[in-house]
Amino acid sequence: MNLHWHRRDLRVEDNRALSSGDPVVPVFVFDREVLAHAAPPRVSFMLSALESLRESYRERGGDLLVVHGDPREEIPRIADSLDVEQVVWNRDYSGLAKRRDSEVRDALSDEEIVQQSFHDSLLHTPGSITTNQGDYYSVFTYFWKKWRDRGKDDSFDAPGEVVDGADLEGSEVEKRDLPTLADLGFDEPEAEVPAGSTETARELLSAFCENEVYSYDDERDYPARECTSRLSPHLKFGTIGIRDVWETTEQAKNDAGSAEDADSVDGFQRQLAWRDFYAHVLDNRPDVVVENYKDYQYDIAWHDDPEGVQAWKDGKTGYPIVDAGMRQLREEAWVHNRVRMIVAAFLTKDLLVDWREGYDWYRQKLVDHDTANDNGGWQWAASTGTDAQPYFRIFNPMTQGERFDSDAEYIKRFVPELEGVPPKKIHKWNELDEEERENLAPDYPGPIVDHSERREDAIAMFENAKG
Secondary structure (H helix, E strand, O other): OEEEEEOOOOOOOOOHHHOOOOOEEEEEEEOHHHHOOOOHHHHHHHHHHHHHHHHHHHHOOOOOEEEEOOHHHHHHHHHHHHOOOEEEEEOOOOHHHHHHHHHHHHHHHHOOOEEEEEOOOOOOOOOOOEOOOOOEOOOHHHHHHHHHHOOOOOOOOOOOOEOOHHHOOOOOOOOOOOOOOOOOOOOOOOOOOOOOOHHHHHHHHHHHHHOHHHOHHHHOOOHHHOOOOOOHHHHHHOOOOHHHHHHHHHHHHHOOOOHHHHHHHHHHHHHHHHHHHHHHHHHHOHHHHOOOOOOOOOOOOOOOOHHHHHHHHHOOOOOHHHHHHHHHHHHHOOOOHHHHHHHHHHHHHHOOOOHHHHHHHHHHHOOOOOHHHHHHHHHHHOOOOOOOOOOOOOOOHHHHHHHHOOOOHHHHHHOHHHOOOOHHHHOOHHHOOHHHHHHHOOOOOOOOOOHHHHHHHHHHHHHHHHO
16 A cells, blocks of 8 residues: 655646555645745645545545645654555655655655655656756757657556545544635635636646647737636646646647648647756756856846836736736736736846846746746746847837737736727837826826836846846
């Protein structure tokens, strides 16, 4: 009998560590150290996913053990109490996770308890795709070529027998209810958080692969068109297995009605490769969470602009597409990917503010915050990361809004002050005089900075850092 320690794999099907065929006792530990880095949207989604996971186990005749405390103490204690043959879990790749897992492994070894961990959350494990010299890739294009052509594992079967550890003879493990947000010390999220469950994830995937995936390549950059999968929180918490996602997209490619449709599926699969790529970067360089990936000769002279940052957080910068994105973040705990790039570029290149401030705000507000992906995205926008946007190529937020939301449909959805304003005026908002802006939308602010001036300032700031 195995003790399976759930973390970011809140599902029964396509779970590598659960698939041995041995009877399994599943457990989830509410780890104080991990919760210290959490936020209401993610904890709310996680609790929903845990409720669904527990129900799945109960339908199979078992139950999910719920424990609060330090896994370095709790996992060995439970394993000893239940006299399991081994403890199994799926790996994570952040510095915190690797340190925690190493210490749990040592604690189990001290008690002479067998343990085994598995690569599960990625299609290709860190260190498996490298340069000819054996180094981790820092350029995505080369990584993608090998990633794309390499075979992928099949999905894994669900466990055969699930055991309720609290009911075992001699067990000292209590049967506990799942906590509430308040029990864990969190407020209710500001946003409406989606349900977390394998059923929900599979419904999203199925619907996406029947329709939107075939127009994904052409339409994914247009936020009003809703042509994305919305799977990111499910991949973050593992309510669906990555191999299930891959197999479903492969079937969609096989069912494609044209070469263009098949190419569009490839476009979505390329995003799965980006997800692997950033996880590989994090595995190789765990310091990127707090440090620039790219070296500059001198420190980048980021600005201290608390008023500008607050306007950015509140969606009141006077740049409509930026404000729409920041308000979507508050309302949905999620932001369209194109808009994520735009708002990140605005903070780092228009406000000249350190990417770490934006990354931290996203960490607090996103339901799908993933250390590797978010860090990779923020450092890409800030021109400090691996394979990043060159510092001299700076997004113009007005041009981005006009190009990707020409009718201002997305903007008006989240910035209702502009509801009656013609799209052409919205996309020239920074060029209008104060009187015209006041007449068109008296409750919406003018631009807090001049983009053209800040563009030159940003280039100079990076040139100085280069030396």
